[in-house]
Amino acid sequence: MRKLVTIQKVKNILPIENSDFIELVEIMGWKCVVKKGEFKIGDFGIYFEVDSFLPIMEKFEFLRKSSYAKNDIMGEGFRIKTAKLRGKISQGLFLPLKDFPEYKNLAEGTEITELLNVKKWQMPEVEGAAGIEIGDKPYGIPTTDEVRIQSSQELIDDLTGKPYYIATKMDGTSCTIYFNNGQVGVCGRNKEYKETTASGYWKLAHLYKIPEKLTGLGKNIALQGEYCGEKIQKNRLKLQKPKFFIFNVYDIDTATYYNYRDFRDIIAHLGLETVPVEEEGESFNYSLDELLEKANGKYPSGLDKEGIVIRSQENTEDGKFLSFKVINNDFLLKEK
Structure with missing residues (x-):
């Protein structure tokens, strides 16, 4: 936290x-x-x-x-x-x-x-109405909030020498879509929302047929990702329709995350999209200054990207992973 x-x-x-x-x-x-x-x-x-x-x-x-x-x-x-x-x-x-x-x-x-x-600080983020809240995010599904590396530099040492990957940080709003014992639900960062035609979260889920795909898979899991599109943040990706960039698969039964390999495999199997992966490696070896430089850059739209997220490929003993974010300073300076 x-x-x-x-x-x-x-x-x-x-x-x-x-x-x-x-x-x-x-x-x-x-x-x-x-x-x-x-x-x-x-x-x-x-x-x-x-x-x-x-x-x-x-x-x-x-x-x-x-x-x-x-x-x-x-x-x-x-x-x-x-x-x-x-x-x-x-x-x-x-x-x-x-x-x-x-x-x-x-x-x-x-x-x-x-x-x-x-x-x-928080701003309204979701296209139109998020929907009708029906409670907190259920089943112990965690809320995602990566630590900024400048506040926890020890994570660089913890990850050094370990397999890692670097993903682009997408500028949208957090979304979780889960399946548990026959039930499909959709959540924002902290709350679960009732299925209505007015809910932007549910529109996204149905656009990519995620309820049907998770039901067919039959595993008690939660897909967590970034919901990007028109009227969300500033739509820096210049998307014409909403997109769901997935960065976590959470196993509800075991209260653990899928490791990187299994995460990529299951998202491919479902025909969905992960966050863009910029780099994979077997031995992490970056300094803080090198990571700050690496966080610079643009989205395909030509606008400044928000930054990068660095994670270990393998889980820790508690079923989590080493991870942190590095925010692009050019993005921060232009943020309103």
């Missing part, structure tokens, strides 16, 4: 050319613009990741001009986004720990997202 707000230590300080007022600090794998002289190497502070949505509080009012946001889902507050200042990318917000004395004794890495009432 992504930790939006944590106690972190300054690893390095980098100057910004021709600036007397700001500089860069390195926290974990991130770089943030801060006031010049505000931090020394080794100082602790509070790091707010990109997509943190901060509440209306006096100590955050300095963000009003640059970061105030409001919508029907989130209410009003201050949204942290990737920014570019004096030619340098700033990814997140880093504030001195002295401004939050109530947290001064907490250890490095401690999460304080809920203590500060910070939420993850």
Whole structure:
């Protein structure tokens, strides 16, 4: 699960050319613009990741001009986004720990997202009405939310030397379609939806005959992927009809994921489409900087791709896999 707000230590300080007022600090794998002289190497502070949505509080009012946001889902507050200042990318917000004395004794890495009432920024994503909610996602099917590698650099070491693959991160909305003991259901990121002709999720399922295909297969599984198309996000793929790019197959009976080989085989058998795989390899050996470079690029439409997802080909002992995402900085800078 992504930790939006944590106690972190300054690893390095980098100057910004021709600036007397700001500089860069390195926290974990991130770089943030801060006031010049505000931090020394080794100082602790509070790091707010990109997509943190901060509440209306006096100590955050300095963000009003640059970061105030409001919508029907989130209410009003201050949204942290990737920014570019004096030619340098700033990814997140880093504030001195002295401004939050109530947290001064907490250890490095401690999460304080809920203590500060910070939420993850969300926008309506689904074409038309998502449908009528009938409950939470059932049968313990997990919600997908890859960690950004800058926040968990140890994953690079964990994956090094292991078989891996790199897939394009598609810019849509999360969708899960499952079959369990004769029942087919369709879910968004967290909720299950009633079958109606108005539900975009169900339209997608029927477009590709997924209920019939899963029923014919007869396995208790959930297909998880990205639902992309017109009126979803900004349709950066310029699709004329909805598409379902699958990135997981989850076994409901065993509460485990299919490994890479079995995942590819079953999606091919069903006549469906996986997320685009950019690279496969037997021994992962990339640095953070190399991955950030690899995340750059375009979709076939010519627009900036969202980034990449890196995963192990084989599952871990608990039936999961090593995985993380790397977001394209060009994509982040243009995000609204």
